[in-house]
Amino acid sequence: MNRTDLTAAVAEATGLTTEHAAAAVAATLDGIARGVAEHGSVALAGFGTFERRRRAARTGRHPRTGEPMEIPASVAPGFKPATAFRRRVAATGSPEN
Structure with a gap:
């Protein structure tokens, strides 16, 4: 599974549009990366x-x-x-x- 597949799975599971699901996936991954960088x-x-x-x-x-x-x-x-x-x-x- 890659990022596109994950975005499609999130869109299907939540009823979001693909664009909104892509934004949610991007925000989640960015939040994890930022949290690890800033807080350990x-x-x-x-x-x-x-x-x-x-x-x-x-x-x-x-x-x-x-x-x-x-x-x-x-x-x-x-x-x-x-x-x-x-x-x-x-x-x-x-x-x-």
Whole structure:
């Protein structure tokens, strides 16, 4: 499912026009991104928690030469699914899907 599919699903489920559903999806995603950036996390009960994760500096390997290289510390978004979400996904089928 991509953003267009999600917008269509929201429009169908809510009775909104496609344009209004697209605006709702965009506002939701923007709110999550802004919340993580400004507050460190966004928790949605029954769905999961979006959070800011810090990665320590480390030594890696240059992919072409194999030479060691320093990878600087960074901050990246992360997601921890809620138990209800994990169970729903697990109940949908085999691991090959």
